[in-house]
Structures are given as C-alpha cells and as structure tokens.
Amino acid sequence: MEVKTKQPLLSDHVDMRLVAVDADEAISDRNAIVQLDPDHPGFRDREYRKRRNQIAQLAMNFQPGDQIPDAPYTAEEHQVWRTIWKALGPAHQRHACAEYLSSLRRLSFDSDRIPQLREVNEKVQAISGFRLEPVAGLVQPRVFLENLANGVFLCTQYIRHHSTPLYTPEPDVVHEIVGHGVTLASERLAELNRLFGEAVKRATAEDALDRLSRVYWFTIEFGALREGESVKAYGTGLLSSAGEMEEMGDAELRPLDIEAASHLEYDPTHFQPVLFCAQSFEAMYQTLREYLIRW
Numbered sequence: 001m002e003v004k005t006k007q008p009l010l011s012d013h014v015d016m017r018l019v020a021v022d023a024d025e026a027i028s029d030r031n032a033i034v035q036l037d038p039d040h041p042g043f044r045d046r047e048y049r050k051r052r053n054q055i056a057q058l059a060m061n062f063q064p065g066d067q068i069p070d071a072p073y074t075a076e077e078h079q080v081w082r083t084i085w086k087a088l089g090p091a092h093q094r095h096a097c098a099e100y101l102s103s104l105r106r107l108s109f110d111s112d113r114i115p116q117l118r119e120v121n122e123k124v125q126a127i128s129g130f131r132l133e134p135v136a137g138l139v140q141p142r143v144f145l146e147n148l149a150n151g152v153f154l155c156t157q158y159i160r161h162h163s164t165p166l167y168t169p170e171p172d173v174v175h176e177i178v179g180h181g182v183t184l185a186s187e188r189l190a191e192l193n194r195l196f197g198e199a200v201k202r203a204t205a206e207d208a209l210d211r212l213s214r215v216y217w218f219t220i221e222f223g224a225l226r227e228g229e230s231v232k233a234y235g236t237g238l239l240s241s242a243g244e245m246e247e248m249g250d251a252e253l254r255p256l257d258i259e260a261a262s263h264l265e266y267d268p269t270h271f272q273p274v275l276f277c278a279q280s281f282e283a284m285y286q287t288l289r290e291y292l293i294r295w
C-alpha cells in the first residue's frame, strides 16, 4: 500500500535533516547530523556538509540564556551574502512595505558580510524584546509558534550553498535575518508574532494549530498589503527572496480574509500563487491582532 506523507505545515521552520551523501558515510561519520537531499546544491560538497554539521552542532549545544556562538562562515559564504544583497536592495525599494523599510534602516546591516545572530539580537532586542535563537533538530510547529509567546524566534544559522546564491531549497540565515529579524524589529510586527504564540498556547481544538499555522503562513510569511496604488510585501518569505518579490504581480491577490486563509492549503516549495492583500498596514495589523486575541 502506498503511504503518502502530508507536507508538514510551516515546513520552512521544520528544518535540519542529516547531512550525508549516503548511509555508509553517515555511519562512518558519527557527527553527521544534517542530511541533504540528492538534488540539494550542497549534496556533493563535502566541505559544505561539514560546515552545516558544525553549525547544527553549535545549535545543539546552545542553551537558552547562553551567548549565541558565532557561526564559522567562509569568505565564499560572505560573497553569497553580498550577491543576495545586491539583488535584494532594488527589490526592497520596489516591493517592500514602508514598515519593513524603516526596520531595515534601524538594523543597518553590513552588506559585505553575514551578520551573526548575536549582533542582530543586540539591535532587535532593544527595539521589541525579541531574540533569535539557533535551533537544530526537528522543530515542531507548536514548539516554534509557542516560543514566539516568549519573544523567542527559533532559527537556523547556516547559509545556502554558494553555487546557487539566489536559490535555496530550505530557509537559511538570509531568510531568518532579512525576513524575520527585520520584521521583528518592528514593534507592531513583533507584537503580532507574540500574539501568534499566545494564541497557539491557548488553542486546544484539534485543528487549531493547523489553522493558526496557515494564518501565520499567509500573513507573517507571505502577507501583502496596499500602499496607495501599490501592492507591497510585509511577509518574510517574500522579503527575503528577490525572485519571489519580482513575481508578486503574477500572484492572485485576494482581500485579506483570515478565516479563509486559515483553511487554505499551501505548497512551500513553489512561489506562492495566492497572496492575501490587506487594504493597508494598519488594516492588517488591526484585523490580525483582533483575530489572535479572540483565540
């Protein structure tokens, strides 16, 4: 009998598989803790897999309250950051909402090198109280979302493979920092993240977690809103991908309807064909806030 596994919700934060090319290698290297699919750009790069393992190990050793250890990025990886930044800069100017652009200015990243989570946290915590914490191993959606209630965003620290600077099959530190780190430096977006966590903690109905996960996806991850005549992004998945921002115009825009979003399935492996678009940042903030408080 064919067994189909359902795509887990919020799979972009349910990362970290074992990195090994084959089973023999996994056995011979007992420290191999991350596994890449054969079609992953880093699959054949032993050095890359080794670094992914090192970074996963840092997260596994990390205890909340400790100083976050710096990830050992290479010169090649800092070059990936520069390449991404060159593509993102103009895309942000065209497609990012004003709230995001103002947070981005507050964080003032160095476009030459990947910032360490420790450095990002110093700025984000001073603004909203949120902090990014490294995580390895399987993060269940409930764990990920409930941590938001405590102002903790569980995230990855590795960067995509240098052979594909503008593509990653899984969320990396670019998505975490450029997407979530920046939006968590907005008081109002940080508040909404926190309210998601609190709602999930109260949500006990069988399908409640799935519904809240979908709402998170269609708002915090892939939300759009109107600024005058323009459609702008406030979702982290859009804001961390120049390619997806440029294709936003091809998506079907639906008026923000949170109840509808809570029932809509999505596929995280493609550009999103449907985006929910709020009338304004203020309308999005009020609607989502009221919805989350009611849970």
Ligand SMILES: [Fe+2]
Pocket: 012, 013, 171, 175, 179, 180, 221, 236, 237
């Ligand atoms: Fe995300």
